[in-house]
Amino acid sequence: MARTANRLSEEEIGLVRESSLLVGRTLAEVARRIAPGVSTGDLDRMAEEFIRDHGGIPGFKGLYGCPSTLLISINEEVVHGLPGKRTLQEGDVASVDCGVLMRGFYGDSAYTFEVGEVNPEAQALLRVTKECLALGIAQAVAKHRTGDIGFAVQQHAEAHGYGIVRELVGHGVGRKLHEAPEVPNYGRRGHGARLDEGMVIAIEPMVTMGRKEVSQLDDGWTVVTQDGKPSAHFEHTVAVREGKAEVLTTFSYIEDVLKERGMAVA
Ligand code: MG
Ligand code: MG
8 A cells, every 4th residue: 555655654653752742841841931021032042952952953943944943922923933032921822832853753832821810811712722722633533634623623713703824734744844734724524635544743723813814024934913813822743543643742741830830721
């Protein structure tokens, strides 16, 4: 039987799992530090050092000219915010995306954090976006199609009156950070690329509180909502399996830290 390009062997999936766990541990270090007054550049430097200390290479830095280890997107920023001098403020929601390359394979995950006290509307956005991710993952089983994932994500977000970003999508993960197939967060059941056992994909709903339209800032990176309303982003790297997807990245390290710190878990 022909082997699809993005189907990985068990050994290869094991390597993605190792990279993915380091992503989870890195995001847990972010969780430990996230607070009003902390600069995004400091979080980025910490993350790079942590990844390198643990035998990995920052997965984004240098890829497509990306200057940083983390992409940190605050409030109306959807994805691809560049870390720098900006400091987090009480009430911000900050999406932190992280990739690791280790022993030839990538892992990719994102989590949206609450900074201090966040208003109930933003809390609900985060909770629903995380639910969208779980619903998408539930569809990542063999013989399904990418449209089944997109449909599940879109339905749930739109049922809450939220927007689903169209311009950016999930993707295959393996020897490259971005491989086929594209995994949109919208779609029709039974449509799109077929999912097979051993395919590894990143599922990453980007959900907006208001309208779905986005623009890119002049920095050539940061994607923002056109209406200026907040957005959330949660991402897992998963292996497609018969019956039930295997989640290779993890939020458990992050959420252990948030609970330790008495912070809200979306
Ligand atoms: Mg990512
Ligand atoms: Mg991704």
